[in-house]
Amino acid sequence: MRIRKFILLLTLATLLFVSIYSAITYNQLETIRQQLALESQLMADQQAASLRGDIRDVISDLQFLGKQHTLHAFLNEISAARQYLADDLVAFSREKGRYDQIRFLDQEGMEQVRVNYNNGIPSVTPESGLQSKKHRYYFAEAADLDPGKLYVSPLDLNIEHRQIEVPLKPMIRFSLPVFSKDGQRKGVFILNYLGQKILDHFRSSTTAFPGHALLLNQESYYLAGYSSDTEWGFMFPGKKEVNFKNDHPDVWEATKGFQTGQLQNADGIFTYAHLKPEQPEAVKCQSCQWLIMLHVPQSTVMARLEEQQEGLASTFTIFWLITAAGLWIVFSNRHKRIVVEQRVQALNQSIHNERDLFVSGPTVVVKRRDAFGWPLEYVSENIHPELGYKPEQFTSRELTYASIVAPEYIEQVTNMLNRMRKGEASDTASGQYQIVDAEGQHRWVQEHATLLKDEKGEVFFYGYINDISSLKEAEEALEQARDGLQTVVDTIADPTLVIDAENYQLIMANDSALKTYLKAGDLSRLTTCHELSHKSPTPCEGSDDPCPIRKIRETGMAASVVHRHFDGDGNELYFEVSATPVKDKDGNILQIIESHRDITSRLRKERRLHALATTDHLTKIHNRLSFDELLDRIISKHNADEMGVGLIMFDIDHFKRINDTFGHDVGDRVLQELVAVTQETTRRDDVLARWGGEEFMLMVSNINAQGIKRMADQLRQRISQHTFTTAGKVTVSCGVTLLTAKDSKESLLKRVDQALYHSKENGRNLTTLLHDELTDD
Numbered sequence: 001m002r003i004r005k006f007i008l009l010l011t012l013a014t015l016l017f018v019s020i021y022s023a024i025t026y027n028q029l030e031t032i033r034q035q036l037a038l039e040s041q042l043m044a045d046q047q048a049a050s051l052r053g054d055i056r057d058v059i060s061d062l063q064f065l066g067k068q069h070t071l072h073a074f075l076n077e078i079s080a081a082r083q084y085l086a087d088d089l090v091a092f093s094r095e096k097g098r099y100d101q102i103r104f105l106d107q108e109g110m111e112q113v114r115v116n117y118n119n120g121i122p123s124v125t126p127e128s129g130l131q132s133k134k135h136r137y138y139f140a141e142a143a144d145l146d147p148g149k150l151y152v153s154p155l156d157l158n159i160e161h162r163q164i165e166v167p168l169k170p171m172i173r174f175s176l177p178v179f180s181k182d183g184q185r186k187g188v189f190i191l192n193y194l195g196q197k198i199l200d201h202f203r204s205s206t207t208a209f210p211g212h213a214l215l216l217n218q219e220s221y222y223l224a225g226y227s228s229d230t231e232w233g234f235m236f237p238g239k240k241e242v243n244f245k246n247d248h249p250d251v252w253e254a255t256k257g258f259q260t261g262q263l264q265n266a267d268g269i270f271t272y273a274h275l276k277p278e279q280p281e282a283v284k285c286q287s288c289q290w291l292i293m294l295h296v297p298q299s300t301v302m303a304r305l306e307e308q309q310e311g312l313a314s315t316f317t318i319f320w321l322i323t324a325a326g327l328w329i330v331f332s333n334r335h336k337r338i339v340v341e342q343r344v345q346a347l348n349q350s351i352h353n354e355r356d357l358f359v360s361g362p363t364v365v366v367k368r369r370d371a372f373g374w375p376l377e378y379v380s381e382n383i384h385p386e387l388g389y390k391p392e393q394f395t396s397r398e399l400t401y402a403s404i405v406a407p408e409y410i411e412q413v414t415n416m417l418n419r420m421r422k423g424e425a426s427d428t429a430s431g432q433y434q435i436v437d438a439e440g441q442h443r444w445v446q447e448h449a450t451l452l453k454d455e456k457g458e459v460f461f462y463g464y465i466n467d468i469s470s471l472k473e474a475e476e477a478l479e480q481a482r483d484g485l486q487t488v489v490d491t492i493a494d495p496t497l498v499i500d501a502e503n504y505q506l507i508m509a510n511d512s513a514l515k516t517y518l519k520a521g522d523l524s525r526l527t528t529c530h531e532l533s534h535k536s537p538t539p540c541e542g543s544d545d546p547c548p549i550r551k552i553r554e555t556g557m558a559a560s561v562v563h564r565h566f567d568g569d570g571n572e573l574y575f576e577v578s579a580t581p582v583k584d585k586d587g588n589i590l591q592i593i594e595s596h597r598d599i600t601s602r603l604r605k606e607r608r609l610h611a612l613a614t615t616d617h618l619t620k621i622h623n624r625l626s627f628d629e630l631l632d633r634i635i636s637k638h639n640a641d642e643m644g645v646g647l648i649m650f651d652i653d654h655f656k657r658i659n660d661t662f663g664h665d666v667g668d669r670v671l672q673e674l675v676a677v678t679q680e681t682t683r684r685d686d687v688l689a690r691w692g693g694e695e696f697m698l699m700v701s702n703i704n705a706q707g708i709k710r711m712a713d714q715l716r717q718r719i720s721q722h723t724f725t726t727a728g729k730v731t732v733s734c735g736v737t738l739l740t741a742k743d744s745k746e747s748l749l750k751r752v753d754q755a756l757y758h759s760k761e762n763g764r765n766l767t768t769l770l771h772d773e774l775t776d777d
Helices: 002-066 069-075 081-096 137-143 196-205 249-254 298-358 383-387 391-395 407-421 469-490 511-517 529-533 548-555 600-614 624-637 655-662 664-681 705-721 745-761
Strands: 099-106 111-116 150-152 170-179 185-194 212-217 222-224 260-265 268-275 283-285 290-297 364-369 376-379 428-436 442-453 459-467 496-500 506-509 559-566 572-583 589-598 644-652 687-692 695-703 732-738 767-770 774-776
Touching: 002 081, 002 150, 002 170, 002 185, 002 196, 002 260, 002 268, 002 290, 002 298, 069 081, 069 185, 081 099, 081 111, 137 150, 137 170, 137 185, 170 196, 185 196, 196 212, 196 222, 249 260, 268 298, 290 298, 364 383, 376 391, 383 391, 407 428, 407 442, 407 459, 442 469, 496 511, 496 529, 506 529, 511 529, 529 559, 548 559, 548 572, 548 589, 572 600, 600 624, 624 687, 624 695, 624 745, 644 655, 644 664, 644 705, 644 745, 655 664, 664 687, 664 695, 664 705, 695 705, 705 732, 705 767, 732 745, 745 767
Parallel strands: 150 283, 732 767
Antiparallel strands: 099 111, 099 185, 150 170, 170 185, 212 222, 212 290, 260 268, 268 290, 364 376, 364 459, 428 442, 442 459, 496 506, 496 589, 559 572, 572 589, 644 695, 644 732, 687 695, 767 774
């Protein structure tokens, strides 16, 4: 009856303690949430103001440049104004340090001045390197804007030669139309803003934030994400599904229609602020709105709660223990003897039950005292069939438990029991070690030990022991088989990988693969095949980089591809990858074995041979064969709606006279100098080829009839002004034409040849355009 009263009172006291503790915990949790919500709101407002300031500064810089007197002097064609404008832009680029490029384009989209930042050493692009940007979106979007308005592009990654530039270069382009003082449209000023500046400032200023500071574009893609792997999903085909909308759809939906806001759900606290350029009526933008999203995970909230509750929990525990101890003292004295007797009876019954349970089974039960040698108080009778010993050998103290433990494992068993005795582990522990049976053979056993104390406080250990020798032998055989396979794989000279067919995880890699693809001491980074060889977080794909594993999974057959890989130092190598499937008995593909044959030297030799076959040996430009093949490709892909493709065919006037007068060596030098002068005059994308003897062919893209004729005249005049070594002054005659939708290669070449012939017949040092009609100069 008294025990029941004790339990009832202790239960009531416990319920009271739990109720008080729960109320305090709830109040603390709400306070923490309010504090974190306030911190998040302040941080969101601060970051929004900072980012708006960054965008405002760039717009201010662009408007400042549009008002420069050197710009208007250049527009008015004042002598030397171009150089003054370029000098001003170089100084501006160096001072600001945040613009990858500063450009002024004329009304036709042709670059007039371009300054490249060059990592802090700004430089002016020579006129020969300037390009037409008429069809680039950042020119087209700004070219027709009214005065005072400007265009802002999305924040995305810079693309060079149709590939994402590596290392990644985030970029925003700001474009401002420029007008003369009398209101005539003159061109467009463009700033390529280094978006990394915004992202670096955003990350550094949110370092102390207790959650995740995210920056999203208006399609919910991460610009600054949970990790680098989640960022720029809209730029990579394999990451289109990696965005905030898919990760938190309910939060994303809640942000619509609100400039700022905050909500809480099972994932934590989300605080957001929309960001877009100020003065929307003056700014035209395409996806230039961003969303600052601050996420405090629920785990962070609970971690703060745990920190605050450390002292509270200890205090409540102490009070509860004091209460329980007081109640126990009151109710336990009278029944102490009964409890001790019941525990002894329960212990004896447990021993008998365990003996009956295990005496005929494989588990040997021992009860050993915590004394020197661990003498046994009890041992089950099945120790004889299992280990060959008789129980009385232990109960008579002929043997102790320590005497049958293999000597090299005595220390291990001692440490296991000591940890239980000292409270460093729970009252139960397990371990694997060897014992010596009655025949002197070493046997592996698994022991589950339990610490108990009797009514006198004496410590003893119950042990449940099973023979696991056969299991250990199987494990050792499996390990030896794996080591043997690794040894075999390591003898293969080519890099060889064993890959999980489902998730691309590396199962095994030989020494050649590790030495080829990893730096010394970096072996712990083995993860997937594409991270090892391609240094890419995603598997390879596409016709330029086909994945043999995907091909094997589709066809079930072996596959062979040529891949570009990177060694541990980032050097580019080319391999012929042969992949073979490993299947189970049902034909399911489990693993892929890849062998990588290095063909870098062979490919480089083939490229050198191709260069020799397509390059003129004297002038080092395209030869006729190479130009012929290029012209075939251009004609097959030409679209009549595109800007024209033009040909300039020119040759040296009276070249035979030069050879006869000065010799062929001087003639060869004239050809080489002519090529150098031509390359200084032409654009980077123009194609120059030696057509034969003293004849040359120049192919120009994105140009109209007037432009191609003007370019040929400039080339002809530049050559006539040059003084050639030994030979002196030299002139050329030019034939010019444009590719039309009806043209074949033969008709195009015939027309440009006729134009050149007309220039020769009409006195040389002339340019003739043959298009819809014959025109000479």
